[in-house]
Amino acid sequence: xxxxxxxxxxxxxxxxxxxxxxxxxxxxxxxxxxxxxxxxxxxxxxxxxxxxxxxxxxxxxxxxxxxxxxxxxxxxxxxxxxxxxxxxxxxxxxxxxxxxxxxxxxxxxxxxxxxxxxxxxxxxxxxxxxxxxxxxxxxxxxxxxxxxxxxxxxxxxxxxxxxxxxxxxxxxxxxxxxxxxxxxxxxxxxxxxxxxxxxxxxxxxxxxxxxxxxxxxxxxxxxxxxxxxxxxxxxxxxxxxxxxxxxxxxxxxxxxxxxxxxxxxxxxxxxxxxxxxxxxxxxxxxxxxxxxxxxxxxxxxxxxxxxxxxxxxxxxxxxxxxxxxxxxxxxxxxxxxxxxxxxxxxxxxxxxxxxxxxxxxxxxxxxxxxxxxxxxxxxxxxxxxxxxxxxxxxxxxxxxxxxxxxxxxxxxxxxxxxxxxxxxxxxxxxxxxxxxxxxxxxxxxxxxxxxxxxxxxxxxxxxxxxxxxxxxxxxxxxxxxxxxxxxxxxxxxxxxxxxxxxxxxxxxxxxxxxxxxxxxxxxxxxxxxxxxxxxxxxxxxxxxxxxxxxxxxxxxxxxxxxxxxxxxxxxxxxxxxxxxxxxxxxxxxxxxxxxxxxxxxx
RNA sequence: GCGUCCGUAGCUCAGCUGGAUAGAGCGUCGGACUUCGAAUCCGCAGGUCGCAGGUUCGAAUCCUGCCGGACGCGCCA
Numbered sequence: 001x002x003x004x005x006x007x008x009x010x011x012x013x014x015x016x017x018x019x020x021x022x023x024x025x026x027x028x029x030x031x032x033x034x035x036x037x038x039x040x041x042x043x044x045x046x047x048x049x050x051x052x053x054x055x056x057x058x059x060x061x062x063x064x065x066x067x068x069x070x071x072x073x074x075x076x077x078x079x080x081x082x083x084x085x086x087x088x089x090x091x092x093x094x095x096x097x098x099x100x101x102x103x104x105x106x107x108x109x110x111x112x113x114x115x116x117x118x119x120x121x122x123x124x125x126x127x128x129x130x131x132x133x134x135x136x137x138x139x140x141x142x143x144x145x146x147x148x149x150x151x152x153x154x155x156x157x158x159x160x161x162x163x164x165x166x167x168x169x170x171x172x173x174x175x176x177x178x179x180x181x182x183x184x185x186x187x188x189x190x191x192x193x194x195x196x197x198x199x200x201x202x203x204x205x206x207x208x209x210x211x212x213x214x215x216x217x218x219x220x221x222x223x224x225x226x227x228x229x230x231x232x233x234x235x236x237x238x239x240x241x242x243x244x245x246x247x248x249x250x251x252x253x254x255x256x257x258x259x260x261x262x263x264x265x266x267x268x269x270x271x272x273x274x275x276x277x278x279x280x281x282x283x284x285x286x287x288x289x290x291x292x293x294x295x296x297x298x299x300x301x302x303x304x305x306x307x308x309x310x311x312x313x314x315x316x317x318x319x320x321x322x323x324x325x326x327x328x329x330x331x332x333x334x335x336x337x338x339x340x341x342x343x344x345x346x347x348x349x350x351x352x353x354x355x356x357x358x359x360x361x362x363x364x365x366x367x368x369x370x371x372x373x374x375x376x377x378x379x380x381x382x383x384x385x386x387x388x389x390x391x392x393x394x395x396x397x398x399x400x401x402x403x404x405x406x407x408x409x410x411x412x413x414x415x416x417x418x419x420x421x422x423x424x425x426x427x428x429x430x431x432x433x434x435x436x437x438x439x440x441x442x443x444x445x446x447x448x449x450x451x452x453x454x455x456x457x458x459x460x461x462x463x464x465x466x467x468x469x470x471x472x473x474x475x476x477x478x479x480x481x482x483x484x485x486x487x488x489x490x491x492x493x494x495x496x497x498x499x500x501x502x503x504x505x506x507x508x509x510x511x512x513x514x515x516x517x518x519x520x521x522x523x524x525x526x527x528x529x530x531x532x533x534x535x536x537x538x539x540x541x542x543x544x545x546x547x548x549x550x551x552x553x554x555x556x557x558x559x560x561x562x563x564x565x566x567x568x569x570x571x572x573x574x575x576x577x578x579x580x581x582x583x584x585x586x587x588x589x590x591x592x593x594x595x596x597x598x599x600x601x602x
Numbered sequence: 603g604c605g606u607c608c609g610u611a612g613c614u615c616a617g618c619u620g621g622a623u624a625g626a627g628c629g630u631c632g633g634a635c636u637u638c639g640a641a642u643c644c645g646c647a648g649g650u651c652g653c654a655g656g657u658u659c660g661a662a663u664c665c666u667g668c669c670g671g672a673c674g675c676g677c678c679a
Contacts, residue, residue, distance in 0.1 A: 365673065369606075
């Protein structure tokens with residue numbers, strides 16, 4: 001049984017207040033909550049909104065409600081203050097309940113059955129197999145993976161899906177470059193990860209193409225626009241690439257062989273990157289097998305009058321149906337399908353396969369418009385999908401000196417980034433533990449470095465476009481994974497030293513009445529609500545904040561010598577030991593939700 | 603032109619389904635290791651919440667209009 005103890009306590013105290021309000025003819029509206037103002041007790045409620053219903057001053061209502069609240073056994077003080085009802089709870093009783101709950105209940109680990117019976121598909125990552133993954137993919141992978149974990153923790157059956165973009169003109173560019181400059185090189189012979197090797201050829205293509213275009217312009221060529229030049233017959237490389245795509249579609253054996261070879265390299269590289277990030281999938285789709293889906297839906301939509309033929313023969317959808325402007329083509333005038341057609345087919349096929357209650361696409365906010373259109377068309381075609389489709393849109397990651405641009409070499413490569421984080425953690429670790437063997441040091445550095453990346457990227461709300469500072473990202477101070485891991489390790493250390501010294505003593509919970517232990521208890525009580533909100537709003541940053549909040553409250557508790565566990569008199573020792581054990585358990589659970597491995601020592 | 607997102611401390615960001623004195627981290631400055639691990643803690647300084655109106659007992663939060671930034675608006679993906 002997984003419960004949210006805080007919510008339970010609030011409900012219990014709220015009930016008689018609501019009953020009183022109803023009995024006096026007012027609709028109960030606002031729940032008790034944590035007061036925003038320090039020193040206002042444990043729970044508070046603004047009574048101003050009832051003033052109209054009662055035709056009475058908020059101050060008077062607060063006085064009446066205070067009398068009702070004071071009846072509750074957990075409430076030791078109910079004070080009306082300027083129209084607010086402030087409640088102080090029995091600290092020892094709350095502490096005893098909180099610690100028992102934190103040690104035994106899965107709710108304290110953020111688990112619940114709130115989404116029991118729901119099936120949710122989460123699609124994330126969706127890389128192209130023409131170059132290695134970069135910082136933007138890191139945000140996507142970690143965001144998608146964590147959202148999936150949160151939904152799972154709160155009861156949903158989750159299917160993690162990756163749709164690999166393994167076909168198309170950009171893939172052919174790497175292949176053309178390999179054909180020209182490859183000379184039989186392989187990841188093994190080059191000693192390079194496969195995705196990086198393929199990426200090298202993609203860059204090589206761009207370089208060769210730009211040289212070709214420059215020479216063309218110098219010789220008096222008229223087409224200045226690069227894309228237009230690429231698509232013209234004047235560009236030999238453009239022509240070769242386009243012809244290769246056609247050959248691929250026709251199943252040309254030689255082209256298919258090269259394609260399989262290079263895609264295999266790339267996917268093997270991705271697998272390593274995913275494994276290191278702790279990102280996994282239940283199902284991997286490839287566009288090479290899905291790109292023709294959706295054509296039957298176009299026929300269906302035409303019969304239903306959802307699509308119609310535009311002037312030049314293309315099949316289009318009228319976007320004014322969904323409050324947007326213009327038309328969206330689902331078939332070109334030559335009868336071939338577009339990206340959206342494929343997405344339509346994929347969504348319908350997945351619904352047939354999984355009967356999902358919800359499908360979440362984790363994709364950058366530059367595709368907001370695309371998803372509005374896609375969902376609008378899907379809901380017109382399949383009314384039963386209404387309300388099930390969600391685009392988890394996230395902002396771009398910028399660098400201190402602007403955006404990431406592959407052409408300008410300002411891309412932060414995912415593998416390099418993880419190496420850098422690992423190295424920074426290892427360097428700090430080497431100073432701390434001069435005698436630790438290399439293997440153990442590497443394991444800790446990996447946990448701290450990769451955990452740091454996850455925490456850093458998750459700590460921003462998804463829609464924010466934020467600035468990634470490589471220097472700060474490897475910082476182990478502040479609102480970081482390392483900070484939370486350190487709190488966990490210190491709690492572990494206390495308990496190791498304590499052994500069983502507190503066994504058999506009755507905890508004296510009044511020893512937890514001080515400001516610092518109470519702050520730890522408050523952070524514990526807040527945690528499940530934050531996890532639920534994070535799952536509901538698809539916002540893992542709520543979990544990183546709540547985790548840091550618990551670690552921070554514990555650090556403050558820990559650093560005050562009044563709160564020593566070891567050497568305290570038995571009742572206080574037992575109570576504080578219980579607090580440390582509960583903190584450790586909850587921090588471990590919180591880090592697990594974030595995909596971060598706790599360390600017993602660091 | 604239209605649409606979406608964003609604008610809060612020197613920097614990076616929380617808070618936004620309206621509530622009391624707007625928060626955190628970093629950075630600056632000053633303190634705390636003979637006491638459970640200093641990758642820690644404590645303290646000081648730092649804000650007309652982009653601007654102007656409106657709604658409300660009450661607005662960083664809701665509405666309108668401006669200003670500034672990002673991204674979109676394809677028979678690309």
